[in-house]
Amino acid sequence: MNRSETYIEDFPVQGFQQDLINWYQEHQRDLPWRLNQDPYRVWVSEIMLQQTRVDTVIPYFNRFLSLFPTLTDLAEADEEKVLKAWEGLGYYSRVRNLQTAVREVAEQYGGTIPDTADEISKLKGVGPYTAGAILSIAYGVPEPAVDGNVMRVLSRILLIYEDIGKAKTRMLFEDAVRKLISKEDPSSFNQALMELGALICTPKSPACLICPVQEHCRAFDQGRQKELPVKEKKIKIRHVDMAALILRNQEGKYLIHKRPKEGLLANLWEFPNVPVQKRGVSEKEDLKVFIEAEWGISAAVGDQVSNIEHVFSHLKWNIQLFEGQCSHEAMDAADLKWVTLEEMESYPFPVSHQKIIKLAKEVTA
DNA sequence: AAGGCGGGGGG
DNA sequence: CCCCCAGCCTT
Numbered sequence: 001m002n003r004s005e006t007y008i009e010d011f012p013v014q015g016f017q018q019d020l021i022n023w024y025q026e027h028q029r030d031l032p033w034r035l036n037q038d039p040y041r042v043w044v045s046e047i048m049l050q051q052t053r054v055d056t057v058i059p060y061f062n063r064f065l066s067l068f069p070t071l072t073d074l075a076e077a078d079e080e081k082v083l084k085a086w087e088g089l090g091y092y093s094r095v096r097n098l099q100t101a102v103r104e105v106a107e108q109y110g111g112t113i114p115d116t117a118d119e120i121s122k123l124k125g126v127g128p129y130t131a132g133a134i135l136s137i138a139y140g141v142p143e144p145a146v147d148g149n150v151m152r153v154l155s156r157i158l159l160i161y162e163d164i165g166k167a168k169t170r171m172l173f174e175d176a177v178r179k180l181i182s183k184e185d186p187s188s189f190n191q192a193l194m195e196l197g198a199l200i201c202t203p204k205s206p207a208c209l210i211c212p213v214q215e216h217c218r219a220f221d222q223g224r225q226k227e228l229p230v231k232e233k234k235i236k237i238r239h240v241d242m243a244a245l246i247l248r249n250q251e252g253k254y255l256i257h258k259r260p261k262e263g264l265l266a267n268l269w270e271f272p273n274v275p276v277q278k279r280g281v282s283e284k285e286d287l288k289v290f291i292e293a294e295w296g297i298s299a300a301v302g303d304q305v306s307n308i309e310h311v312f313s314h315l316k317w318n319i320q321l322f323e324g325q326c327s328h329e330a331m332d333a334a335d336l337k338w339v340t341l342e343e344m345e346s347y348p349f350p351v352s353h354q355k356i357i358k359l360a361k362e363v364t365a
Numbered sequence: 366a367a368g369g370c371g372g373g374g375g376g
Numbered sequence: 377c378c379c380c381c382a383g384c385c386t387t
Binding site for chain 1: 379383
C-alpha cells in the first residue's frame with residue numbers, strides 16, 4: 001500500500017471528478033493552444049508554460065506558431081531564428097531542447113509525436129509533467145500531469161502537508177492523481193486541476209467561497225487552506241559585479257559576441273563584458289585588457305554611460321556600462337560580429353543586454 | 366537531493 | 377520587497 005491510498009481513502013472520487021470537470025467545461029479560458037488538440041501545438045504550449053504565466057505565453061505562442069506552424073518547420077529552422085522567437089521568454093534551454101527533440105521525432109518517429117509515456121519521456125526537455133500533459137491533452141491518455149498548480153490544489157483538497165519543494169513529493173501527488181483522474185476525460189481533468197489553481201485555488205488568497213469543489217476540500221472544511229501548500233524557504237541569490245562595453249568602430253558598427261553553447265543564456269548574444277572583483281577600481285582597464293586578450297582588439301575605453309541591474313532567479317548582475325571606440329576593421333567570426341543597430345535586431349539577446357541596446361541607441365543618437 | 370537556469374506580474 | 381509561476385537537467 002503506497003502512501004497516497006491514505007489520502008484517497010474515503011474520498012468521493014466520482015463526485016469530485018464530476019464537479020471539477022463540469023466547472024471546467026463551463027469556465028475554461030479561451031486560450032490559443034486550446035483551439036485544437038494538435039500534439040505539436042500542445043507540446044509547444046507546455047514547454048512555454050513551464051515556470052511561465054499564461055498571459056506572458058499567449059503572444060509568444062501565437063508568434064512562434066506562425067513562424068513554425070508544424071513540427072517539420074521547427075525541425076528545419078535555424079537555431080538563431082528559433083532563439084529569436086523565444087527572446088525575452090527566459091529559460092532558453094527549453095527551446096534548444098525542444099528543437100533537439102522535434103528533430104529526433106522527425107528522424108526516429110517519422111514526424112509523429114509518440115503517444116506512450118516511455119517514448120515521449122525520452123525526448124529532450126520532456127519531464128514527468130510535460131509527458132503527462134501531452135499524453136492526456138493531445139492523446140487522451142489517463143496520465144498525471146503534476147505541476148505547481150496541481151500540488152497546491154491537491155495539497156488543500158486532500159490536506160497533504162508534505163513539502164512540495166522536495167523531489168519525492170511530486171510522485172506522491174502523481175499517485176493521488178492516478179486514483180483521481182477521470183478515465184473518460186483525462187484531458188479535461190488535468191486541465192481543470194490547473195485551471196482551478198490559476199483562477200480559484202490561488203497561492204495567497206484562494207476564492208473558496210466560489211470554489212466548485214469546496215464541498216470536497218478537506219482544508220476548507222478545517223479552515224486550513226492558508227497553511228497549504230507547505231514549501232521550503234528559497235535560498236538567497238548571489239551578487240555579481242560586471243563591466244560591459246558599447247564598442248563602436250570607425251564605421252559606426254557595434255561589437256557583439258555570442259555566448260557559449262552551454263550554461264547561462266547559452267547561445268544568446270551579448271555586448272563585451274567581464275566580471276570585476278571590486279567595484280570602482282579598474283573596470284575600464286579590465287575591459288581593455290579582456291578585449292585585447294580575448295579577441296586581439298585594441299580599444300579606447302571612455303566614460304561610464306550607465307549602470308544596469310538585472311535579477312535572475314539565482315543571481316543578480318550589477319553591470320557598469322562603458323562606451324568605447326576602436327579602429328578595428330569589421331572582421332566577423334562565428335561568435336563575434338560588428339553590426340549596425342538595425343542588423344542587431346535579428347540577433348537574440350537576453351533582456352539584460354536588450355537594456356544595453358536601448359542605452360546604445362540613446363548614447364549614440 | 367540540491368542547485369542552475371529567465372523573466373515578469375501581483376500582493 | 378518577496379513570491380511564484382502549466383519544470384527540466386545536471387551533478
